[in-house]
Amino acid sequence: MRARAWLKRLEAELQRAGKPRQEAFWLLGRALGCSLKELPLHLDTPLDGEAEAWLEEGLKRRVEGYPLQLFLGSSEFFGLHLDVEEGVLLPRPETEELVALALQELKPLVRPRILEVGTGSGAIALALKHARPDAEIWATEISPRALALAKKNGARYGLEIHWLQASLTGGLQGFDLLIANPPYLPESYRSIAPAELAWEPEEALYAGEEGLDVARPLAQQAQEALSPGGLLLLELSPFNLPLLARELLQAGWQVSEEQDRSGALRFLKARYGTREEAQQEQRQGSKDSAAGSVGSRSQGPER
Secondary structure, eight states: OBHHHHHHHHHHHHHHTTOOTTHHHHHHHHHHTOOTTTGGGGTTOBOOHHHHHHHHHHHHHHHTTOOHHHHHTEEEETTEEEEOOTTSOOOOHHHHHHHHHHHHHHTTOSSOEEEEESOTTTHHHHHHHHHOTTOEEEEEESOHHHHHHHHHHHHHHTOOOEEEEOSTTTTOOOEEEEEEOOOOBOGGGGGGOOGGGGGSOGGGTBOTTTSOTTHHHHHHHHHHHEEEEEEEEEEOOTTTHHHHHHHHHHTTOEEEEEEOTTSOEEEEEEESSOHHHHHHHHHHHHHHHHHHHHHHHHTSOOO
16 A cells, blocks of 8 residues: 555544544654655655554554554654653653743853753753753653653763752752643543553652642742742643642742643743842842951950
């Protein structure tokens, strides 16, 4: 069968199963060994038996709910091709928007210090480092399996990240940006979750009754991890983002809520204090220290 006929079949069966039509192009492109841009040039190419068997298996597993990224073994994220595997959270398109927001906020800063919490496959940290080579980036992850995958992805591109197996911030401090896509699904979502989520770790998806059992303590630790005026940037659910935003406002944070491309509330930006206030405090501290030193000298015995 030629590629064109395969494309029509893939599109029809995937749509019938409620899967995105675009996945037909990704599957066929991989079978032909070409990019999506090159695919139209290969539609009259006949597929050999091995390629057809691979497509049959891919179509079957995808209709059953197996994630396409896992079947392909890789995922494109912010221009990077990252290895993925079962048991590690898969990179998602919305999280590319989180990275774009972070890069916008980082524009005024030179050699920023960044901490990503819960790095998973390393997608966020690696995308930021690829876009901002001058940045010093740390990434924590509690899962040894996920951390090993993140290191593997980093080594592929030669991107230097300080990887740390730790929970939340790991006690690290002095960052201009703390960024995370923490688990944020409420427990009630389990009953309606799509089949694809069964292949990802529950601890990377679900976070208690409100979906904030990770984001709340992370925000508390962020106050210590961030430098004065530093930014906390989180991806959350439209249903629990406003709740955490109110809690942070009440705790003295400056908060803004950002929408994703679909118009849903998705990203939370929060700062505790400002860089100007921190600089004023440092200047005042220096003055007080100098005044104290003068005072102590004047109290010495007269010669």
